[in-house]
Amino acid sequence: MAEKTMYEHLRDEGLSRRDFLKACGLLAAAMGLSSAPPVAASGLPAHLSRGPSPARMVARAMQARPRVPVIWLEFQDCAGCTEALTRSHSPTLVDLVLTKITIEYHETLAAAAGYQLEENKQKAMAQYHGQYVLVVEGSIPTGAYEAFCTVGGRTALEQLKEAAAGAAAVIATGNCAAFGGLPKASPDPTSAKGVWEIITDKPVVNISGCPAIPEVFTGTLANVLIFGAPPELDSLNRPKPFYAQTVHDRCLRRAFYEAGKYANSFDDEGARKGYCLYKLGCKGPTTYNACASLKWDGGLSFPIQSGHPCLGCSQPGFWDGGGFYQGQSAPLDRPEVVMAAAAGAVGLAAGAGVAVANRSQKKSAGTEE
Amino acid sequence: MNWDAFLAFVRGPLFQVALLIFIAGMAYRLFRVVFLGWRRDRVPASGSKAGGVAKSYAKGILIWPFIPWVRNTFRRNPVIYLGGGLFHLGLFTVIFLGTAHMLVWKSLLGFGWPTLPLPIVDLMAVVGITAMLVLLVFRLTNPVMKLITGPAEWLNWLFVFLPMITGYVLTHHLFFRYEVTFSLHMLAIDVMLIWIPFSRISHFMFYFFSRTIHGIEFGKRAVSP
């Protein structure tokens, strides 16, 4: 029996072709597809690059591709990324991807539990070997601390390696899975690592963020589903369509930054007027994410819009990147007064030492003073 | 090593080390001179030394073209005069009245102050950078400057120029990604902080010695310094 394509599944769900095309358009937009990449992917010669619209490209792919099984592993995480996805306010889009993929294993969402669930996982991995998409949420303890995270008596590291071996693609969602996240924050008690530090033999796509933006996750997943490969990645393996620009670049408060109008505290005049939050520690200038353009909750708002500075949650080590409410230009830590005094004392001693030597030199030169 | 880690390094440990070297170095420079021994001036004064010192600072800080003696020198050498003056004006505006820099002071000192809008600070940065370039060309071409310039002076120029130019590139998001220029800016600052105690950039400390001595010497003679 030939597998049903995604389109066929959707038709079975009662989606009209018109609805399907609209959803595809939305998806294409969410994926950040312009005309160029899909056209290139379509194999048309470059001079015909004004080909079918992105939405049509997506639609065509969706019609042709079979559903893809997904294995979703959770390690040192808070299930926040899952929460964000399932409570996403873009139902069509998330539905489109989430309910039409077959999630073969997900601790939080699965109805089954215990041995039954684990058994299921083993079965799925064997059945879809080389075809399934592995999604990882949460960081992995390593080294001496490997045993700090176990599921069913097996360590996270072991399970990750096992699942990755048969995966067609690996997606690390959230800062923890991508860069270690909160578990890795100083003093890093579990020697936590991101997935791409462990799985090096196949591409790992990092959908960083705390949590990852649902539309970014689905967009990326859709890209994998549709084109069989993740979108172009940046140096941190994040999909470029979503992570090419900083939050600062697209920030709606940017004009106030340029004009030098800042909120100085969370309840002052500037804060009420919606001025720039740079002084309150906004990390927007160094944070690459789509918050400012895609926003959250179906484009309703995002932290800066609602009055909170960006924490830089899509960047590696954001927990240790200086105080959340300390201006970004400030050095990470202030030297201890004791250290500064010690440095001063060392200088004083050296200076005084040289001065004394110089004075005795002057004396032997016969100075009259 | 990615840029985020590098940025954390230059903003964190390296900056700390640079700052401590800076403090130790400046203390060394200061006390090497302070403890060298000061001859008591036994000359009976005919004017007020304190008055001389006050005037010395007033003139030293407000060296503008409308003061006659400056005008005279200014006419003959506008490049150093204007270049040097505008460079310092630009520098001080940027490092004290730029928001990002004020936050640095705030994190170090524990208190902050109001700052200027970015376009104004930016203009002053351009003024400072332009002045530095003009001074460089002048130093390269003027026979007097060529004579009194040694390798250390070229390094001084470089180590002051690098933070300024990277800072400019940073604010304008030019050429590289933000964290790259931010890292380079911080690196340049760290290098400069370490270099200052070993160079004549430390003149900002000895300025207060020479200006005071100047004020005393002229004040005691009842001459306007």
Next chain:
Amino acid sequence: MQSQTAMNTFVKETGGWVAAQLEACTRCGMCAEACHFYQGTGNPEYTPVWKVELLRRAYEQRFSPFGKLKVALGISKPITDEDLQHWSTIIYEACTVCNKCALVCPMGIDLGTLIHDVRAATAEAGVVPADLMAAVNKQVEEGSPLGVTDDVFESRLEFVQDEWEVDLPIDKQGAETLVVFSSIEIMKFPANLAAIARILNAAGENWTLSTKAREVVNFGFYEGSHEHTKLFLSRVFEGAKELGVKRIVVTECGHAYDAMRWTSYNLMEVPKGIEITHIVALMGDYVRTGRIKLKKGAYNNGTITFHDACKIQRKGGHIKEPREILGVLAPESFKEMTPNREEAVCCGGGGGVIAIKEADPIRYAAFQLKINQMTAVGAKTVAMSCSNCRLQFLDGIQHFKYDVKVRGLAEMVAEALEEE
């Protein structure tokens, strides 16, 4: 080894005052434009801070561990005898130690004093231009660089008394004020002696000359040698002590005034209870208090300007007095040159420069600035209170065939005295 001796002196000279100022220099080159020798010739070596280069190098090499490292690595060049020879010509021939550079320096570095410290080292090492050294030796041996021996002094005083019919009290015990002339005045401007005598007499001053403290000129101070400076100063102080005076008045000689009024106290024991002042200050005082009356507007015909001497005005502090006097003598025709007062351009002959034959070309080149200034105000007469400047002006205008009357301020005052 001359360089050893010089180095030794540099080490001796360098205390906190010197070190702090050397540390403050930023090599901005601004001081070049203050120097009349640089302005006149365009030779970059005449930049004031370059004149201090040896002192800076000595400080770096002997007082700083990093400097020592630089020497070991060959980055910092040691001071050689040739260097001393070279800098000797720069600091003696192209510097009048007028200290205008200190006013231009944005850091306020007292460059004149530092250059004097370099002279101290070259003097100690014996690398001094021959003409200047000859004059110093003459002053050591005969008591005067211009050969004013006891006999000459006596005959010059007799000549002045006869010629101008003035009383010159000599070695008068119990006098309050000792007046010491420079040998230039005694030998070249005897009218100055007469003029000053008449002013003092008119003011009813209880004053005297001394055969022991014959003259105040101090070629040791030009040379930079502490030993010679002290020797020549002590001759004057000895004479003053013997006569028991309360005040020493230095006449129209700049360097001598600088040495006696502003340097001696830090060099040696100055006899207690003796005030040191300058004739310009005294004249100003007389005019202000009415002890002498001057004919108002006596010099009102023809523009008259005043040349500020570096050691009497800028370094001496007597800037107001000449203006007060000229305000009486020439209220309408007095015009200031620009720049003036403490900012004045040096004549180019002071600091011993005029005594050095080799310095003649650059001395004239520097004087060109003065000519330009005088031309700008259209001066018919230029007054000054320093006979060394006056010598330079007379020589300069002769060299340039420039038409201006050069006057000593004391002479002008004496001529304008209102007879009682």
